[in-house]
Structure formats: C-alpha cells, structure tokens
Amino acid sequence: MNIALIAHDKKKDDLVRFAVAYKPIFEKHTLFATGTTGLRIMEATELPVHRFQSGPLGGDQEIGAKIAKNEMDAIFFFRDPLTAQPHEPDVTALVRLCDVYAIPLATNMGTAEILVRGLERGDLDWRYIVKESSDQENGNN
Structure with a gap:
C-alpha cells in the first residue's frame, strides 16, 4: 500500500519515533512523505521514502494529487493544532x-x-478492491 507520512514542525519528532516503532509494518509498504519529514524518517529507519516538497512549498498538494488519482491508501499526518x-x-x-x-x-x-494496527491486520485490504475497480473503470488492467 502507498502510505503518506507528514508532520508539522513541532510533531516531527513524534512521527519519527512512531515510524521507528512501527518499522516492521511500514517496511512492507511504499512510503511517501513531505520534504524534511521524509528525510528524518529515512535517516532514523533506513526505509526508502519517496520525498515530495516540504508542506509549505507544495508537498501537501502533491500528496493531495496522489489521493485524487487513487494512488494513496493511508495518511499519517501529525498536525500541530x-x-x-x-x-x-x-x-x-x-x-x-x-x-x-x-x-x-x-x-x-x-x-x-x-x-x-489495522494496517498490520489487513483491515485496509479493501483498498486493493477500490484500486482494482478504479483501474478497470479507467481502462487500466
């Protein structure tokens, strides 16, 4: 599954710790992140992460475009309210x-x-069905 990892500045440490704690789960998926967050996760976990621009420079919008194209399956966005x-x-x-x-x-x-934990159990496997259905509607097999 395609998973996006995003964090506001004051939440980056929390997301990095979270990624380290759940590395065995995340390593089974394709990871995407905004700029600095992605770099910090890569350094802490040694997992490959496709990095977009930082959030203020358009990274949030790049991830949003992936969502609109049905190319993102879950988002972990640690926001600072x-x-x-x-x-x-x-x-x-x-x-x-x-x-x-x-x-x-x-x-x-x-x-x-x-x-x-739901990702680990397979609770998000319905996303494969949604993607397959979308691909068939768009003529992609």
Missing part, C-alpha cells in the same frame, strides 16, 4: 480530499496507533 500554519488552506484541502476519497487519515498519535 496549537501553532498557526502558513499553508493551512493546503492542510484543509488535504484533509478534505481524504474525506472525499475515503482515505484513512490519522492526525494524532492515538488514531495513528489504531490505523497502523
């Missing part, structure tokens, strides 16, 4: 796209724990 973000409209758009396309989204450690 106490600090104003200069790219808040992009953050809001990303969350909205997850809702529109029914992409599981964890915005905090509590939900992330549940989502990663």
